[in-house]
Amino acid sequence: MPLETDVAILGAGLVGASAALALRRRGLSVALIERDYGGARASGVNFGGVRRQGRSAAQLHLSARAHPIWADLRRHIGIDGEFVRSGHLKLARSRADLESLAAYAERVDGFGLELTILEGAAFRARFPGFGPQIVGGSLCPGDGHANPRLVAAGYAAAALAAGASLLEQCRISGFEHGGGFRLRADDGREIRSPCLINAAGAWGGEIAAAFGDDMPIRVDYPTILVTEPLPALLSVSLGVEGGGFYGRQVSRGNLVMGGGFGIDTGNDTARPDAQAISRIGEHGAAIMPAMRGAQVIRVWAGIEGYTADKNPFIGESPRLPGLFHAFGFSGGGFQIAPAVGEVLAELVCDGASPTPLEAFRPDRFQGTCP
Ligand SMILES: Cc1cc2nc3c(=O)[nH]c(=O)nc-3n(C[C@H](O)[C@H](O)[C@H](O)COP(=O)(O)OP(=O)(O)OC[C@H]3O[C@@H](n4cnc5c(N)ncnc54)[C@H](O)[C@@H]3O)c2cc1C
Numbered sequence: 001m002p003l004e005t006d007v008a009i010l011g012a013g014l015v016g017a018s019a020a021l022a023l024r025r026r027g028l029s030v031a032l033i034e035r036d037y038g039g040a041r042a043s044g045v046n047f048g049g050v051r052r053q054g055r056s057a058a059q060l061h062l063s064a065r066a067h068p069i070w071a072d073l074r075r076h077i078g079i080d081g082e083f084v085r086s087g088h089l090k091l092a093r094s095r096a097d098l099e100s101l102a103a104y105a106e107r108v109d110g111f112g113l114e115l116t117i118l119e120g121a122a123f124r125a126r127f128p129g130f131g132p133q134i135v136g137g138s139l140c141p142g143d144g145h146a147n148p149r150l151v152a153a154g155y156a157a158a159a160l161a162a163g164a165s166l167l168e169q170c171r172i173s174g175f176e177h178g179g180g181f182r183l184r185a186d187d188g189r190e191i192r193s194p195c196l197i198n199a200a201g202a203w204g205g206e207i208a209a210a211f212g213d214d215m216p217i218r219v220d221y222p223t224i225l226v227t228e229p230l231p232a233l234l235s236v237s238l239g240v241e242g243g244g245f246y247g248r249q250v251s252r253g254n255l256v257m258g259g260g261f262g263i264d265t266g267n268d269t270a271r272p273d274a275q276a277i278s279r280i281g282e283h284g285a286a287i288m289p290a291m292r293g294a295q296v297i298r299v300w301a302g303i304e305g306y307t308a309d310k311n312p313f314i315g316e317s318p319r320l321p322g323l324f325h326a327f328g329f330s331g332g333g334f335q336i337a338p339a340v341g342e343v344l345a346e347l348v349c350d351g352a353s354p355t356p357l358e359a360f361r362p363d364r365f366q367g368t369c370p
Pocket of ligand 1 (some may be wrong): 010037041043050199304328331336
């Protein structure tokens with residue numbers, strides 16, 4: 001028998017699961033459909049940076065909406081996800097970097113990030129452990145980090161507990177529209193719904209195309225490295241102006257670091273690239289000399305969709321009413337996902353959201369060549 005539901009959500013990553021939870025709280029029936037297991041893809045294997053600093057002003061409305069949810073995660077999904085409000089420090093390796101960080105702080109003044117630019121003796125006094133090439137940084141005290149493995153699975157579990165039907169091991173390969181959406185899984189299961197949310201992450205562009213929406217994304221494979229537990233040497237979550245490295249230390253002492261990209265190994269899998277791994281280690285040791293010689297115990301690469309302007313697609317299809325897209329988070333969907341789910345529920349139930357979404361329009365690249 002086909003499963004009939006008010007809303008079908010394709011993808012049980014954080015975006016799909018947080019939308020499912022928000023829609024259940026509005027009283028709608030929801031089928032949350034996942035090829036693998038809830039939160040097994042980018043949402044569960046990312047770096048875990050819960051960071052507002054560095055985002056475009058367009059994203060900071062969403063980011064500000066997500067910000068209080070992180071501190072209150074236990075009330076939302078029943079676990080705290082190891083969220084720590086550690087602060088996020090963006091490092092500068094030159095005066096030009098410092099100027100760029102100061103210009104960003106000025107641009108986003110008004111979003112409540114409370115950025116402080118630190119340099120010279122004040123910086124060294126506060127952060128004595130950084131290598132000599134680090135000349136300062138911008139500190140966002142309210143940002144932090146969390147354990148993606150716990151949070152992503154936690155959102156899917158919370159959606160299930162709230163009454164969503166969670167269909168795992170259910171890869172959708174048949175897409176039809178006409179008097180509603182009909183999704184057919186490889187194993188023959190069928191889901192029918194008047195409303196479909198495309199939260200398929202790196203596969204979102206393919207799902208959009210199956211319904212005739214041209215929404216280009218580039219797929220890439222961000223890579224993460226974890227060291228053995230080390231003595232406490234990093235109190236904040238780290239980024240670097242210009243990109244290329246990020247790091248955090250968990251309470252058990254392991255350093256979690258990223259920055260490079262891995263390799264497509266086919267069949268929707270990826271693996272780290274050896275050179276990228278070496279580079280992450282070299283950056284880490286240059287930035288935090290105390291970690292030099294640490295053993296690497298784990299590496300992996302996730303799969304993520306990137307848009308040309310690094311903003312996600314969030315909104316209703318311009319061609320097909322009832323089809324809502326939310327993908328292309330371009331390496332930054334973890335922090336904002338709790339708010340994206342609420343926004344999607346508003347779009348479905350109310351036809352609009354109080355959070356500005358203009359920068360995320362699904363049709364913004366149409367007629368252009370991104
Ligand atoms: C290594 C790495 C590090 C990152 N670090 C950070 C960070 O520090 N901070 C931050 O904010 N963001 C970070 N991100 C980005 C963030 O993880 C993603 O933007 C976010 O998780 C996207 O969530 P999602 O739900 O859209 O996608 P996903 O988690 O990929 O979920 C989409 C789901 O759709 C399913 N699906 C796809 N096609 C089908 C189909 N045909 N049938 C059924 N199911 C299907 C997939 O199996 C998948 O589970 C990082 C990403 C990676 C990979």
